[in-house]
Amino acid sequence: MKKLLTIMSTSVLMMLLSLGTAFAEGVEAATEVATIDTGDTTFILLSAALVMLMTPGLALFYGGMVRTKNVLSTLMQSFFIIGLITVQWVLWGYSLSFGPDINHIIGSLAWFGLNDVGQLPNADYAATIPHLLFMVFQCMFAIITAALITGSFAERMRFSAFAVFIVIWATVVYDPLAHWVWGVGGWMREMGILDFAGGTVVHISSGISGLVVALFIGKRKGYGTEIMLPHHLPMTLIGASLLWFGWFGFNAGSALSANGLAVSAFVVTHVAAAAATLAWVLTEWLYHGKPTILGAASGCVAGLVAITPAAGFVSVIPAIVIGLAGGAICFFAVSILKAKLGYDDALDAFGVHGIGGTWGAIATGLFASTAVNPAGADGLFFGNPDLVFTQLFGVAVTWVFAAVMTFVILKVISVFMQVRSDENHEDIGLDIAEHGERGYSYQDITAGSPLSFSHVASQSEPINSSILQASHSKSH
């Protein structure tokens, strides 16, 4: 806890130090003539706001799927990341990702604290919008990527360990990966790997990292023997809807201009999400006899994930194929693969984002067409089988990099702090144990919540009642 406080106070201090330069720069930029396109700027401003909304959407999507006693801890992880990663991003994350290239591996710290990132466009990334706008648009991507991972370790990770893990992960996994794929001079970008809006950088990286965290910290207590039902599926559906809505900013906005390509990306994004919703629901209907709401919500997200890398490179019919296959593949990943292999990826960050992102990256190699985007490449079905191999290579590198780095981070953190929650904290629920508050002031028996006073009091371990008293006295 002390370490965390030190980290936080240092960050705030560094932020204050960099304020001076940021202000000076704003004044300077305003006086110069810029080639800013107002239509593009408006569109990307709104797109950035749309992508921001995806993270609270994700919080609700995940929050509805956990048990009553862990709803706040799950919401908190995503929401807190908006704060945490924004500060990390403007201080050093953006510079590491998009700053001046060092050996094709990483951006330099030349843009630390957004030094040299101002109101003028940076033609390397987006020539018609302010550089600051490109920065903040990308900031939203960094936020949601980190938040996606939380689904895998929901209901059992200590908050302090989570916060430290996320900051380090963003710095040593997301930032380099974003530089490789999107940064000027990044080696994957130079290889011709296509990733329009973040299939590898966002979805594969978070999905694989999620799987590694899930394996590292182990299953939730009672996994496989206790009933663990989603406690609020309407909340999950609201979250899925916000994700779908925000994804238009994510994919169409990645055109970085209000043009035909953005519209094309918007349309294929919507089509793929729709097709995947159908595919997941129908597959589940055939397999388990009933079409479920959770299936529909999961399906649309799977489709959105799958189309993400391809959004700016494919036309409508391929989008339907990508969506249909994405929905079905992800359904089998979460309902059969997960059960067979026995890992507890609690909310299927890996099953949906890791698997869906991998399919999307490969599908980009199959269906990409220069007729859609001359800046892209032709895929297998347009006479260029090489692109499939390029994409597969990109996928493999991302898998290995994200997995190894996540494992190393966890190993290192676990030397200094306890990563997994105590068993009795897990029993009580992380809402009370970690945050000292509860999501609902009522309890009912179907939620399987052991939160009631009588339950805790009847346990013989004295630590249980002392925790409850501690959390209780704080609330008074």
Place this chain on the structure above:
Amino acid sequence: MRKITKIDVVTRPGKLEELKEALADIGVMGMTVSQVFGCGLQKGHTEVYRGKEYNINLLAGIKVEIVVCEVPVTTVIETVKKVCRTGKIGDGKIFVYPIENAVRIRTGEEGDIAIMDRQEDNS
């Protein structure tokens, strides 16, 4: 003091309104109602979440607790049977208990008088 009897009715949630009305008609005005979960001869049902199947065998029910003195116990039982019987598994149970004493907290009255609804109390 006349004999006081407690009658617990555990039955389907959908029968609550009808049961309340039927009991009011025979003069039973007071009752305590709880939402309960239970299992018996019913098999329960299966729920599927992302392909994971759960067998839910604790089913939702209601428990209506009534304490009577003036109204005959057999009348109450007959009324409940008439309202709650569908003939299918899951209609529920009626339990009858003798009560040793009752206290009306407001006045401190004890025994049968404590559970009787008097006109002057309503005015």
